[in-house]
Amino acid sequence: MKKTLLIVCDGLGDRLVDGLTPLEAAETPNMDSMAKEGVCGLMDTVLMGVRPGSDTAHLSLFGYDPFKYYTGRGPFEAAGVGLDLRQGDVAFRCNFASIKDGKIIDRRAGRQEEGLDELTREINNIKIEGAELIYKKAAGHRAVLVLRGAGLSPKVSDTDPEGEKVEYNQSKALDGSREARKTAELLNDFTDKVVELLAEHDVNKKRADSNKLPANIVLARGAGMKASIPSFKQKYALSAACISATTLINGVAREVGMDLIEVDGATGHVDSDVGAKATAAIKALESYDFVFLHLKGTDEASHDGNFKSKKEMIERIDREVIGPILREIKDATIALTADHSTPVGIKQHSADPVPIAILGDVRTDDVERFTERDCARGGLNRIRGLYLLNILLDISNRIKLFGA
Amino acid sequence: MKKTLLIVCDGLGDRLVDGLTPLEAAETPNMDSMAKEGVCGLMDTVLMGVRPGSDTAHLSLFGYDPFKYYTGRGPFEAAGVGLDLRQGDVAFRCNFASIKDGKIIDRRAGRQEEGLDELTREINNIKIEGAELIYKKAAGHRAVLVLRGAGLSPKVSDTDPEGEKVEYNQSKALDGSREARKTAELLNDFTDKVVELLAEHDVNKKRADSNKLPANIVLARGAGMKASIPSFKQKYALSAACISATTLINGVAREVGMDLIEVDGATGHVDSDVGAKATAAIKALESYDFVFLHLKGTDEASHDGNFKSKKEMIERIDREVIGPILREIKDATIALTADHSTPVGIKQHSADPVPIAILGDVRTDDVERFTERDCARGGLNRIRGLYLLNILLDISNRIKLFGA
Numbered sequence: 098m099k100k101t102l103l104i105v106c107d108g109l110g111d112r113l114v115d116g117l118t119p120l121e122a123a124e125t126p127n128m129d130s131m132a133k134e135g136v137c138g139l140m141d142t143v144l145m146g147v148r149p150g151s152d153t154a155h156l157s158l159f160g161y162d163p164f165k166y167y168t169g170r171g172p173f174e175a176a177g178v179g180l181d182l183r184q185g186d187v188a189f190r191c192n193f194a195s196i197k198d199g200k201i202i203d204r205r206a207g208r209q210e211e212g213l214d215e216l217t218r219e220i221n222n223i224k225i226e227g228a229e230l231i232y233k234k235a236a237g238h239r240a241v242l243v244l245r246g247a248g249l250s251p252k253v254s255d256t257d258p259e260g261e262k263v264e265y266n267q268s269k270a271l272d273g274s275r276e277a278r279k280t281a282e283l284l285n286d287f288t289d290k291v292v293e294l295l296a297e298h299d300v301n302k303k304r305a306d307s308n309k310l311p312a313n314i315v316l317a318r319g320a321g322m323k324a325s326i327p328s329f330k331q332k333y334a335l336s337a338a339c340i341s342a343t344t345l346i347n348g349v350a351r352e353v354g355m356d357l358i359e360v361d362g363a364t365g366h367v368d369s370d371v372g373a374k375a376t377a378a379i380k381a382l383e384s385y386d387f388v389f390l391h392l393k394g395t396d397e398a399s400h401d402g403n404f405k406s407k408k409e410m411i412e413r414i415d416r417e418v419i420g421p422i423l424r425e426i427k428d429a430t431i432a433l434t435a436d437h438s439t440p441v442g443i444k445q446h447s448a449d450p451v452p453i454a455i456l457g458d459v460r461t462d463d464v465e466r467f468t469e470r471d472c473a474r475g476g477l478n479r480i481r482g483l484y485l486l487n488i489l490l491d492i493s494n495r496i497k498l499f500g501a
Numbered sequence: 502m503k504k505t506l507l508i509v510c511d512g513l514g515d516r517l518v519d520g521l522t523p524l525e526a527a528e529t530p531n532m533d534s535m536a537k538e539g540v541c542g543l544m545d546t547v548l549m550g551v552r553p554g555s556d557t558a559h560l561s562l563f564g565y566d567p568f569k570y571y572t573g574r575g576p577f578e579a580a581g582v583g584l585d586l587r588q589g590d591v592a593f594r595c596n597f598a599s600i601k602d603g604k605i606i607d608r609r610a611g612r613q614e615e616g617l618d619e620l621t622r623e624i625n626n627i628k629i630e631g632a633e634l635i636y637k638k639a640a641g642h643r644a645v646l647v648l649r650g651a652g653l654s655p656k657v658s659d660t661d662p663e664g665e666k667v668e669y670n671q672s673k674a675l676d677g678s679r680e681a682r683k684t685a686e687l688l689n690d691f692t693d694k695v696v697e698l699l700a701e702h703d704v705n706k707k708r709a710d711s712n713k714l715p716a717n718i719v720l721a722r723g724a725g726m727k728a729s730i731p732s733f734k735q736k737y738a739l740s741a742a743c744i745s746a747t748t749l750i751n752g753v754a755r756e757v758g759m760d761l762i763e764v765d766g767a768t769g770h771v772d773s774d775v776g777a778k779a780t781a782a783i784k785a786l787e788s789y790d791f792v793f794l795h796l797k798g799t800d801e802a803s804h805d806g807n808f809k810s811k812k813e814m815i816e817r818i819d820r821e822v823i824g825p826i827l828r829e830i831k832d833a834t835i836a837l838t839a840d841h842s843t844p845v846g847i848k849q850h851s852a853d854p855v856p857i858a859i860l861g862d863v864r865t866d867d868v869e870r871f872t873e874r875d876c877a878r879g880g881l882n883r884i885r886g887l888y889l890l891n892i893l894l895d896i897s898n899r900i901k902l903f904g905a
Contacts, residue, residue: 112862113862113864113865139882144888145884145885145888145892146889146890146892146894146900147903148901148902149904150905153903154904163903163904167904190905319905440862442862443898446902448891448895448900449895469864470864470865470880473866474878478882478883479881479883
């Protein structure tokens, strides 16, 4: 039995720009040595032709079918900020935002945190009829809202229009159910009361005095209900840890029962201290059977449409993460892949399959570089993300026989 | 967002005859340039090892799981002749045929149409107890029968034995259900009454006078029930058109809600004016988001076991269809593939995967020719037909994110 390390570079996969993907353009001697000494392939993290979100992709990569377990990002955001949801809770990802004359002027309240802790405390004192509410601030302008009570449903639309210079939305039931209608009404009631509470609030007067945009509304999206998910330990009988600086990913990992390891200097951005994360992963592998290491910067550069920044982030991961890991970890199964493609040309997630390389007790192939097109000729052919963890644990000789 | 053109050459895939498939033997410079400049692969249109019918294959290629939505070809034949079925209707593909002394002497009544319109009118006056009947003539000796009423089932066997010099069959329930027993009885009652009506009919006397075989029975097969299929527009949020000269394919396209475009000179045979179909497809792409172009001649040549005719049909499609399309359409996602293999050596559909090439914002590969064996080394690896449309629409940047 061996230990297993899964390294995911968020949004790593790409399409051709002037004939090359960022991964092809980057100098990646360490990733390439994984390709050379391991077995490679392509992977559809959710399903061929499905554009994965980061949450659905990671559920799938951890072996949980998102078509079964996913109702929305809310519960994973809640888990990511340390809220323990109960069965029946409906959770939303929220933003503090700024409105003027009923229209959104900034979806992130200028990204300024001044007074948001105080507003959070007061929002928690709001009473809405028919459910308990829990509101927790996350990093920056972000927050999570949980509605707790009987007869709720995640089938409701967002109040966040995800645009500016428009009015915020009234939440609506997405199906005809009484539960959805009730939940939408509760969310609209909550929103109205927040707007009323914050309109003339002292915090916003102070923000105005220092030329900051007001935090005078909370926009909610991604309603989801806590799923009844078998824990990672139940499912795989091993101890597992997650190293990520992204709330949503930590939330998914926490929901399936992984331990979360925090790393100083890990920011989830292109400036993150990825070397410190690699060091933490190497150390974690001493005490855990399975370690998941998530690196977000590649996705951030992709959403910015910045080829050069993505290429440089890849090169830094190669040098500061993959290099040390290959030097330090000698007898484990190590996989390198992505949760989805985020082509810089379209600045959004796509369904293009991602490259994968697995190092360990594997049947090697002729692939010499870790790129999308080289891995397409690899010995794994094209696999589905939902099966990845079992494939890795099998290479580590850790899964049970099915049958006799 | 780009537009999407899907070109299907019916029964294109094949096996080796003297070391080459018809596609390998054909000169196909335009198809080959799609392979060179695009990404290639193999595709199982329904599922590995499943021999697809044209109907099940096209359902799958349009993204509708035939294991869920297909009960028989009847409803699609009905849709193909413009009948609007209702939930609960059971439809059959029918032939006018000739019997003598109870045995079938010609399954197609000599393919002679004389008087069939008159017989169709009279057949519609037949009364059977327990259901309404609708009978509509299609091209040549073909027709569609619909049974409409409560408590019917498509789980009944054919009256058409699909052979000659044998008696026609009594329809039987294929499961123990009361609905299936009732439907089989209705079909047998219908058949008896048709035989009685047509036996001494004036039309058949006239046909005998001009040395034509009698149309003195209707043989039914392919019982199916209208499925509750979400429309193409609901499913993909785009406008779609189908260009095909084949009733069954038009029926599948119409059932999922595509517009049908008729083309003068398109026959569905090897003599079809495929160039006119290409012109129609190029034009349709100006006003539709998605255009499906179906070419039948390759399958006809295959069922005849005619290697040379199949090779020539392929070369004509390359010259008259793919050439103009590549010259005229500059900024769309274009896919070229087949609905199934029909090896000339066996003259019937097989489960051999089909080649596919996709041109557009794709990761290219080293494939230089559009053939079964070249495409097997392509960058797509091996995909499933059910996911094709999502894959194409993702390349066109037209599908929704699953998750956040």
